[in-house]
Amino acid sequence: MNAQTCLQLLREIKDAAFATVDENGIPQVRIIDVMLVEEDALYFCTARGKDFFRQLIQTGQVAITGMNRDFQMIRLHGKVQKLPDQKKWIDRIFQYNPSMNHVYPGESRYILEPFCITTGQIEFFDLGKQPIYRQSLSIGQSCSEKKGFTITDSCIGCGHCSIVCPQHCICEGSPYTIEQSHCLHCGLCAEQCPSLAIKRKREV
Amino acid sequence: MNAQTCLQLLREIKDAAFATVDENGIPQVRIIDVMLVEEDALYFCTARGKDFFRQLIQTGQVAITGMNRDFQMIRLHGKVQKLPDQKKWIDRIFQYNPSMNHVYPGESRYILEPFCITTGQIEFFDLGKQPIYRQSLSIGQSCSEKKGFTITDSCIGCGHCSIVCPQHCICEGSPYTIEQSHCLHCGLCAEQCPSLAIKRKREV
Numbered sequence: 374m375n376a377q378t379c380l381q382l383l384r385e386i387k388d389a390a391f392a393t394v395d396e397n398g399i400p401q402v403r404i405i406d407v408m409l410v411e412e413d414a415l416y417f418c419t420a421r422g423k424d425f426f427r428q429l430i431q432t433g434q435v436a437i438t439g440m441n442r443d444f445q446m447i448r449l450h451g452k453v454q455k456l457p458d459q460k461k462w463i464d465r466i467f468q469y470n471p472s473m474n475h476v477y478p479g480e481s482r483y484i485l486e487p488f489c490i491t492t493g494q495i496e497f498f499d500l501g502k503q504p505i506y507r508q509s510l511s512i513g514q515s516c517s518e519k520k521g522f523t524i525t526d527s528c529i530g531c532g533h534c535s536i537v538c539p540q541h542c543i544c545e546g547s548p549y550t551i552e553q554s555h556c557l558h559c560g561l562c563a564e565q566c567p568s569l570a571i572k573r574k575r576e577v
Numbered sequence: 578m579n580a581q582t583c584l585q586l587l588r589e590i591k592d593a594a595f596a597t598v599d600e601n602g603i604p605q606v607r608i609i610d611v612m613l614v615e616e617d618a619l620y621f622c623t624a625r626g627k628d629f630f631r632q633l634i635q636t637g638q639v640a641i642t643g644m645n646r647d648f649q650m651i652r653l654h655g656k657v658q659k660l661p662d663q664k665k666w667i668d669r670i671f672q673y674n675p676s677m678n679h680v681y682p683g684e685s686r687y688i689l690e691p692f693c694i695t696t697g698q699i700e701f702f703d704l705g706k707q708p709i710y711r712q713s714l715s716i717g718q719s720c721s722e723k724k725g726f727t728i729t730d731s732c733i734g735c736g737h738c739s740i741v742c743p744q745h746c747i748c749e750g751s752p753y754t755i756e757q758s759h760c761l762h763c764g765l766c767a768e769q770c771p772s773l774a775i776k777r778k779r780e781v
Contacts, residue, residue, distance in 0.1 A: 390594030390642050392606035400604055400640040402596035404650050422726065422764015422777075436604040438594050446608050475707065476761070481743035484765040503679065522626065539685035557680070560626015561688040573626075 376413055376510045379447050379495045384410040386439035386447070391417070393428035393435055401428065406473075407437075408466045413512045415449070416456075418466055418485040420477075429453050429488060437490075444501035451493015451515065455486055462487035494518055504540040504555040519574040521558045524548045527570035534562035534571060580617055580714045583651050583699045588614040590643035590651070595621070597632035597639055605632065610677075611641075612670045617716045619653070620660075622670055622689040624681075633657050633692060641694075648705035655697015655719065659690055666691035698722055708744040708759040723778035725762045728752045731774035738766035738775060 383389050384407045392402040403425060409416035415437070419425045429435060436450035456462050463485050467473050477485060492513030499506040511517050524534070528548030535543040542555035543562060548570065551562070563571035587593050588611045596606040607629060613620035619641070623629045633639060640654035660666050667689050671677050681689060696717030703710040715721050728738070732752030739747040746759035747766060752774065755766070767775035 388644050390596070390606055392594070392596035392604040392640065394598050394602060394604050398598060398602065398636075399638055399654060400596040400598050400606075400636075401652075401654060402594055402606060402640040402642045403652055404642055404644045420761065420763035420765070422767060423762050424724070432602075432604075434603055436596065436606040438606045438608055440592050440608045448605075448607055450603060450605060476704075476709070477743045477763070481741060481763075481765055484743075484763045484768070500680075505680070520628070537685060539681045539683075539688075557624065558627050559624035559681070559685075559688045561624070561685055563626060564688070 374497050374508055374510070376495055376512045377410075379449070379497050379510060380410045380413065380415050380512070382441065382445065382497075383407045383415065383437065383439050383447050383449065386441050389437050389439035391425070391435055391437050393425060394432055395424065395428055396431065401425070406470060407439075408470055414489050414491045416462070416466065416487060416489050418463060418487045420484045421486055422484070426486065430455065435488075435490065440500075444499065446498040446500065448496040448498065449490070449493050449512075451490045451512070453488050453490050456489050459483070459486060496520075504542055505557060506554055507556070508554060521553060521556050521574055522551060522560065522563050522571050523574050524550060524562075525570050525572055527568050528566075529568045529570070531567060534566055537561050537565050578701050578712055578714070580699055580716045581614075583653070583701050583714060584614045584617065584619050584716070586645065586649065586701075587611045587619065587641065587643050587651050587653065590645050593641050593643035595629070595639055595641050597629060598636055599628065599632055600635065605629070610674060611643075612674055618693050618695045620666070620670065620691060620693050622667060622691045624688045625690055626688070630690065634659065639692075639694065644704075648703065650702040650704065652700040652702065653694070653697050653716075655694045655716070657692050657694050660693050663687070663690060700724075708746055709761060710758055711760070712758060725757060725760050725778055726755060726764065726767050726775050727778050728754060728766075729774050729776055731772050732770075733772045733774070735771060738770055741765050741769050
C-alpha cells in the first residue's frame with residue numbers, strides 16, 4: 374500500500390468526510406466528493422459562500438476520512454491550498470464528475486473554488502482483517518508522525534502485556550515488542566504493565 | 578424529519594465520521610461506529626489509549642457526519658460527555674453490537690470508555706432530491722445556529738439573484754426571499770446582487 378493507492382481508495386469511496394476547525398475552535402465535518410486524484414495530490418471544490426470555504430481559507434488545514442465496503446479506512450490530514458486558474462480546474466473537475474452539473478448547472482459552477490492537498494499524513498487501517506492492519510504514509514514534504522505505544526528497556530519480561538492485548542500483537546523478547554502494523558493503539562498493555570515500561574511514542 | 582429520526586439515520590449508517598480538534602488545533606477525523614441511539618442521545622465508545630480519547634476529554638467537542646445510499650446526509654456537532662458507570666454502558670453497547678467482540682474480546686472491552694452526545698446542532702441535507710432539501714434541528718439545550726444568506730430591504734427587485742441561483746430557490750417579492758430549505762449556501766446570489774442586499778445571516 375503506497376500513498377497514491379490510498380488517495381485512489383478515497384477517490385473510489387468518493388463521498389468522504391472532510392473535517393475543519395471553525396472560528397470558535399469547534400470541529401465541523403461534512404460529506405464532500407473527492408473530485409480528482411492525480412500524482413499524489415487530492416482535489417476537491419466548494420462554494421465561496423459556504424462556511425467550509427471560510428474555514429479552509431482561515432486555517433489552511435483539512436482532515437479527510439472514508440471507509441469502503443471491505444472495511445478499509447483511509448485517514449488523511451494535511452495542508453490545503455486554493456488553486457489559481459480557477460476556471461481550468463473547475464472545468465476539469467466537472468469533466469470527470471458530470472453529475473455536478475445537476476447541482477451547479479451552467480455558469481453557476483464558477484461559484485466553486487478548487488482546492489488541493491499535496492502535503493499530509495495518511496493512515497491506512499484495515500478492519501476487515503484479523504488481526505487488524507494499519508500503515509502510516511505521507512505525501513509531499515510531510516514527516517510521519519509518532520503514534521501508538523512502544524515497550525522500553527524497563528520491560529521485565531513478565532508477558533502480561535502479551536496476554537491482555539486484544540489483537541495478540543505483542544511478541545516475546547527482551548524487551549517485548551509491539552507489532553505496530555497490528556496495534557489498535559488501545560493502550561491496554563500500557564495500563565496493565567507492572568513495571569510501567571510501555572510508553573506513548575509521542576511522550577518517549 | 579425530527580432530531581430523533583436524524584440520530585436514527587446515523588445509527589443506520591453506523592460507520593460515521595467523527596471529527597475532533599487535536600492539541601495543535603488541527604482537525605482530525607476517523608470512522609467510528611454509532612453504537613446506540615436512545616431518547617435524543619447518541620452513544621459511542623473509544624479506547625483510553627487513543628488520540629481520539631484524549632481529544633474528546635480535552636475539548637469536550639465532537640462533530641459527526643454520515644451519508645446513506647439515498648444521498649441523505651446528517652451532520653451533528655455538539656458537546657460530548659464521558660459517561661459514569663463504564664461497565665454498564667460498555668456491556669450494553671456490546672450487547673447491541675456483538676461484532677465488537679472480534680476487536681475487543683473478553684475483558685479487553687473495558688479499555689473502552691462510553692461517551693454520549695445530548696446537546697448539539699443537527700443538519701439534515703438531502704442531495705438525492707431536486708431541488709436539494711435541508712433542515713436544521715437541535716438536541717438538548719442547544720440554540721439553532723444562523724447559517725446561510727438572507728435578502729434585506731435593500732433589495733431593488735431586479736431579479737438577478739433568482740436567475741443565477743443554481744437551485745432556483747429565490748422567490749419574487751419585496752424584498753425577494755430565499756427558500757431556506759432548498760438553499761445550497763453557495764453565495765452566488767450575494768456575490769451577484771447589484772445592490773449588495775444579500776447578507777450572510779451570521780453577519781446581519
